[in-house]
Every structure is written in C-alpha cells, then in structure tokens.
Amino acid sequence: MKLKRLFSGVQIGNLELKNRIVMLSMQLGYAEGGFATPPFIRFYEERAKGGAGLLIVGGAHIHPHGTGGVNFLAVDDDRYIPDLRKLTEAIRTAGAKSCLQLLHSGRYAFSILTGEQPVSASEVASPLSGEVPRALSVEEIKDMVGLFTDGARRAREAGFDAVEICGSTGYLVSQFLSPFTNRRTDAYGGSLEGRTRFAVEIVRSIKQALGEDYPVVFRLSFDDYVEGGTGLDETRSIAGTLEEAGVDLLDMQVGWHEAKVPTSAMLVPRAAFAYLAAEIRKEVAVPVVVTNRINDPLLAEELLQDGVADLIGMARALIADPELPNKARTGRLDEIAPCIACNQGCMDGVFMGRPVSCLVNPAAGREARFEIHPAKKPGKVMVIGAGPAGMEAARVLALRGHEVILVEREEELGGQLTLCGTARDRAEFKSLLRYLIHEVRRLDIRILTGTEAGEESVLAHRPDVVIIATGARQDLPELPGTGKPHVYTAASVLRGEADLRGRVAIIGGGHIGCEVALYAAQRGAMPPDVARFLVLHGALDPEQALAYMRRTRPVTIIEQRKKIAAYYGRTSRFGILQGLRSRGVTLMTGTKCVEICDGGVVLEKANGRETLEADTVVITSGYVEEGALYKRLEGKVAELHIIGDAKKLKSCQQAVWDAAELARNI
Numbered sequence: 001m002k003l004k005r006l007f008s009g010v011q012i013g014n015l016e017l018k019n020r021i022v023m024l025s026m027q028l029g030y031a032e033g034g035f036a037t038p039p040f041i042r043f044y045e046e047r048a049k050g051g052a053g054l055l056i057v058g059g060a061h062i063h064p065h066g067t068g069g070v071n072f073l074a075v076d077d078d079r080y081i082p083d084l085r086k087l088t089e090a091i092r093t094a095g096a097k098s099c100l101q102l103l104h105s106g107r108y109a110f111s112i113l114t115g116e117q118p119v120s121a122s123e124v125a126s127p128l129s130g131e132v133p134r135a136l137s138v139e140e141i142k143d144m145v146g147l148f149t150d151g152a153r154r155a156r157e158a159g160f161d162a163v164e165i166c167g168s169t170g171y172l173v174s175q176f177l178s179p180f181t182n183r184r185t186d187a188y189g190g191s192l193e194g195r196t197r198f199a200v201e202i203v204r205s206i207k208q209a210l211g212e213d214y215p216v217v218f219r220l221s222f223d224d225y226v227e228g229g230t231g232l233d234e235t236r237s238i239a240g241t242l243e244e245a246g247v248d249l250l251d252m253q254v255g256w257h258e259a260k261v262p263t264s265a266m267l268v269p270r271a272a273f274a275y276l277a278a279e280i281r282k283e284v285a286v287p288v289v290v291t292n293r294i295n296d297p298l299l300a301e302e303l304l305q306d307g308v309a310d311l312i313g314m315a316r317a318l319i320a321d322p323e324l325p326n327k328a329r330t331g332r333l334d335e336i337a338p339c340i341a342c343n344q345g346c347m348d349g350v351f352m353g354r355p356v357s358c359l360v361n362p363a364a365g366r367e368a369r370f371e372i373h374p375a376k377k378p379g380k381v382m383v384i385g386a387g388p389a390g391m392e393a394a395r396v397l398a399l400r401g402h403e404v405i406l407v408e409r410e411e412e413l414g415g416q417l418t419l420c421g422t423a424r425d426r427a428e429f430k431s432l433l434r435y436l437i438h439e440v441r442r443l444d445i446r447i448l449t450g451t452e453a454g455e456e457s458v459l460a461h462r463p464d465v466v467i468i469a470t471g472a473r474q475d476l477p478e479l480p481g482t483g484k485p486h487v488y489t490a491a492s493v494l495r496g497e498a499d500l501r502g503r504v505a506i507i508g509g510g511h512i513g514c515e516v517a518l519y520a521a522q523r524g525a526m527p528p529d530v531a532r533f534l535v536l537h538g539a540l541d542p543e544q545a546l547a548y549m550r551r552t553r554p555v556t557i558i559e560q561r562k563k564i565a566a567y568y569g570r571t572s573r574f575g576i577l578q579g580l581r582s583r584g585v586t587l588m589t590g591t592k593c594v595e596i597c598d599g600g601v602v603l604e605k606a607n608g609r610e611t612l613e614a615d616t617v618v619i620t621s622g623y624v625e626e627g628a629l630y631k632r633l634e635g636k637v638a639e640l641h642i643i644g645d646a647k648k649l650k651s652c653q654q655a656v657w658d659a660a661e662l663a664r665n666i
C-alpha cells in the first residue's frame with residue numbers, strides 16, 4: 001500500500017503541516033524544575049528529524065498547583081521561555097512544526113507535590129491520590145482562563161506554531177466538561193452549555209489575545225469511560241461548540257486515567273477507538289486527529305483513506321521509534337521498532353515518578369548518551385544466545401562496525417521472547433520478535449542457529465569479545481507430583497506441545513504465569529473472528545456470541561506472593577489484570593502449592609490446606625540464571641561479558657537495556 005494520504009500535507013488554520021503524523025503530548029519526566037532541559041530538547045529534536053509533521057509538547061502546567069507529576073514541563077512563568085525557544089528552534093530546524101499543550105491537572109494534582117489542596121469544578125475525590133479537591137470559585141475560574149491565556153502567550157513567544165488545551169483524560173478542563181466531576185449549580189455547571197463554558201472561555205480568550213490566526217488545538221475525550229461522565233453524544237455537541245469558539249483542530253482521545261476500560265494496554269486492539277473519530281468528524285469541519293493504539297503506518301493510511309480522521313496521533317509509537325515516519329515514507333516498514341503497548345518504560349515511568357523510557361528503544365530519553373558511534377577498534381564479537389538481550393547486543397554491535405557472530409542453541413531466534421505473545425492479548429510481543437529478527441538478518445551478522453556453544457567451539461572462532469546472553473532455564477521445583485503426565489512446563493504450553501485439558505492450575509503468577517493463563521483461557525473461547533462471522537450471517541445473536549467468546553476454561557493462577565504480576569508497574573499491571581479478569585481467570589495469592597496429585601493440587605494458605613481440582617497443571621516458576629558458559633570461559637577470552645537473565649533474572653526491558661548499553665561501549 002502506498003502511504004500517499006499519510007504523507008500528504010494538511011492545513012491547521014493557517015498552519016501547514018508536511019504530513020499527517022502528529023506526535024501527541026506525553027509527560028516525560030525530563031523537564032527538571034519544569035524547564036525544557038537538554039535531554040528534553042534532544043528527545044523532541046530526534047522525533048522532528050524522524051519525520052513527524054507536528055509535535056505536541058507537554059502538557060506544560062499553567063500554574064504550579066496544576067502540575068501532574070515530577071519533572072513535568074511548566075509554562076507558568078516567563079523564565080521558561082528561553083529554554084522553550086531552544087526547543088522550538090530545534091524542532092523547526094529539523095523540519096517539523098511545534099505545539100505546546102497547556103495543562104492544569106485539577107483534581108489529578110497531588111498536594112504532596114504542589115503543597116496545596118488540588119482544585120476542581122466540584123469536590124469529587126481523585127482516585128489517583130484519594131484527595132478531595134476544592135471547588136474553584138467563579139472568580140478563580142476567570143483567573144484560570146487568564147492563566148491558560150498567559151501560557152498561550154508564552155508559548156507563542158517561545159516560537160510554538162500552535163497551542164493545545166488539554167481538555168481530556170480527566171484533567172481540569174475535562175473535570176468541568178464531565179457531569180461526574182462537575183456538580184456545580186452556577187453558570188459553569190449544570191447543563192452541557194454550562195459545563196462547556198470554561199473550555200469555551202479559554203479558547204476565546206486565547207484567540208482574542210493571540211489573534212484568530214494563531215492555531216488552537218483542543219484535546220478532547222470521545223468518552224470518559226467513567227460512570228456518570230461524558231459519553232459520545234455529549235462529546236459530539238462539545239466538539240461543535242468548540243469549533244464555533246474558534247478551535248482549529250480537535251485532537252480526540254479516549255478514557256480518563258481512572259477509567260476501567262483499558263485504552264492503551266496491549267490487550268486493546270489496534271485502532272480500537274478509531275470508529276469514534278469518524279463520529280466526531282461528521283459533526284465538525286475542522287480536522288480531527290485519531291489516536292490510541294495506532295503504531296502501524298499501514299493502518300494509519302487505511303484510517304485516513306477511509307475518512308475516519310484527518311490526522312494520526314502517535315505518542316508511544318514515536319518513543320519506540322522516532323524514525324517511524326521517515327522509515328514508513330521510504331518503504332522501510334520492517335525496520336520500524338514497534339511500540340508493543342507494554343507501558344513498562346513509558347506510562348509506568350510517569351506514574352512512578354521516573355523519567356519515561358522504552359522497552360523497545362533503550363535510547364529514549366537519553367538520546368545523547370545512547371547515540372550509536374562507529375567502534376574505535378572494530379573486532380570479532382561472539383554473542384551467545386539470541387533472546388532479546390542477545391539480539392539487541394548483536395544489532396548495536398553490527399551497526400557500530402564490529403564483526404558479529406550470533407549463536408543460538410535453538411533452531412529459531414528469540415529465546416524467551418518466543419514464549420511471549422502466544423496469548424491473543426499479548427500478541428504485540430510477536431511484533432518485537434519480528435523486528436529484532438529482521439534487524440539481525442538485515443545487518444551483516446553471522447547467525448548460527450541450532451548450535452550449542454561450548455568452551456571449545458567458542459574459542460575456535462578466536463573472538464576478541466564474548467557476550468553471554470544465554471538467558472534463563474526452568475528448574476522444576478521439588479514438589480511431589482511434578483512427574484505426573486498432566487503436569488507441563490510453561491514453555492511446552494506456550495509452544496503448543498501440551499495437552500491442555502479441562503480445569504487448568506498454573507503454579508506461579510509472574511509474567512510467564514500470566515502469559516500461560518491468558519493463553520489457556522483463550523484456548524477455550526470462541527475466537528473473535530468466528531464470533532463476528534456467525535453474528536453477521538445470523539447464526540448467532542450478539543449476546544450468544546459474546547457468551548461463547550467468554551466461555552473460557554476454568555484457569556487458576558496460584559502465587560505465593562501477595563500480588564500477581566508483582567514486578568510490573570501500575571499501568572502495565574492494570575492491563576494484565578484486566579486481561580486476566582476479562583477471561584475469568586481466578587487469582588489465588590498468598591498461596592503455596594505443596595503437592596500435585598491426580599485430579600488436583602494441594603494448596604497451603606494462611607488458614608490451612610485445601611485441594612483445588614485441576615485436570616492440567618502448568619509450572620511456570622523455578623526460572624534460574626543460565627550462566628554456566630560464562631564461568632567456563634572466564635580467563636580464556638580477552639573480553640567476556642554476561643548480560644540479561646543469564647546474569648540476573650530481570651525484566652525484558654532491563655535485559656534489552658543492559659545489552660544496548662554494553663554494545664555501545666565495546
């Protein structure tokens with residue numbers, strides 16, 4: 001498919017964009033003290049060089065009591081302008097346009113950060129902090145309109161080509177729009193007109209102050225997915241009202257941070273909410289941006305061609321690969337490092353007060369330090385093990401000009417990554433696997449699969465450097481009954497070699513345990529495409545189809561610790577738990593399996609022992625570091641390293657990062 005529409009120009013008010021890819025705002029945590037720091041500027045410069053048409057930076061808080069987190073950008077004072085100007089100059093020089101998002105977090109602010117009680121439309125507690133905000137007085141609302149306008153003025157002075165008002169995701173402006181958080185009875189509450197008044201006044205005030213020509217973007221949620229909140233019908237009207245007020249572009253997004261509907265996790269199908277953009281586009285003449293889980297340029301083109309929206313919003317996809325637009329434009333689609341919607345580096349980082357990073361792109365946020373330079377002394381490097389750490393190391397080493405030999409014991413590349421993504425809800429892991437395999441094959445790397453690396457065979461190659469990336473192996477725990485025929489390892493299940501029958505008990509609730517649980521539950525359910533076919537042809541009504549899709553086999557995860565998927569961060573764990581719940585998986589925490597018997601497992605809990613009936617038992621615990629070859633090679637090669645799980649069991653992200661860092665320094 002030719003990406004003609006994606007790479008055609010588009011007009012936002014008076015602003016002309018070279019293509020229809022918009023990097024959406026995302027908190028990064030790089031803005032120390034609220035300033036656009038050098039890493040912050042470099043981050044956006046790379047995305048501008050990568051070919052995006054418009055970069056929406058921020059949100060930048062318009063008052064300190066509206067900040068949403070640690071090291072978020074600020075525009076509440078003129079002192080921020082000089083650094084913001086450096087940022088816009090870098091973006092402009094790299095060929096893109098810039099827009100600053102103006103933000104007030106309202107009840108999503110944390111008094112522990114701001115030193116003040118959060119403010120909102122009404123006194124409705126924030127589930128993020130548990131704090132009850134103070135309702136703004138009418139006078140304060142007028143002041144707030146002034147603060148947004150001041151922020152816009154500073155943005156223009158700093159050289160931004162446009163400003164965006166954050167009126168979505170549960171932040172202050174959306175707290176006024178939503179009947180859930182706006183319980184006011186004055187002119188700023190009650191009817192939809194009243195609830196929209198604050199947003200309209202901000203738009204008009206900015207237009208009045210900066211001129212009708214200065215483009216104003218409005219970020220709006222299609223649906224809050226909060227009970228009693230704003231749904232699509234109201235959003236249609238709000239969109240029209242905002243257009244009348246002077247908005248030049250509607251940047252449509254979905255769901256608040258407190259929504260129970262997953263909107264960004266891996267289990268969300270790509271472009272799942274795009275149909276909502278088409279609904280809004282019917283209501284307005286101004287262009288509409290569609291977003292959420294669009295990481296594929298072909299899909300983006302299809303959405304544009306189908307008239308779903310005018311522009312495509314991407315944030316995480318451009319964190320994972322800043323060069324996505326240029327690679328797409330020049331037909332190098334297979335070279336795009338895909339955002340797999342894991343949220344481990346980015347969203348988890350934001351919610352934990354850490355700078356944003358990326359599982360797939362170790363350079364995100366540290367572009368200067370992670371630049372790839374040619375090796376000072378290119379040599380022969382053997383990488384043993386072609387899991388994610390080994391392949392990332394090989395990729396970077398090859399890019400730096402080393403002669404690389406990548407050795408893998410199995411016939412296929414990927415290591416533990418081959419086990420991820422078997423469950424439909426986790427399928428994005430397969431795209432990471434495809435990308436890494438494509439890269440190591442594309443680059444000049446000698447790949448030896450089905451090859452057991454031993455001391456002699458390694459030394460026979462006379463390598464200058466050896467990197468052990470042999471990953472982990474599973475040692476089955478000493479548990480009575482592990483040899484029974486209905487007991488399987490995680491690998492045998494995920495490779496489709498196990499005879500999954502009836503009720504499934506999974507021992508271990510780490511990430512592999514969750515993958516197995518999702519896969520096992522899914523195996524008993526009607527696939528979505530079959531359900532769709534049967535409904536479309538009248539063989540089932542939608543209710544019946546839904547029931548069949550939910551008819552999963554009974555699956556129970558047994559975990560000794562207090563939490564399932566314990567090492568995941570807040571947002572990635574939320575996605576996994578939502579997936580497990582939606583498939584009806586039972587979660588037993590604080591529970592130890594002490595025996596596997598015929599027809600069940602004996603469990604030890606705080607209040608005693610019990611037997612859980614099970615026809616299939618899967619052991620997903622007992623992974624240990626596989627670092628024996630490292631010990632055998634110690635002192636026998638000039639330079640020896642060990643990385644990833646072979647060194648210490650850790651997350652996939654950490655393994656990839658270790659590899660990326662090491663490979664840049666050899």
Ligand code: SF4
Nearest residue numbers: 339342343345346358
């Ligand atoms: Fe995407 Fe995961 Fe990277 Fe976030 S950490 S940008 S979700 S690949």
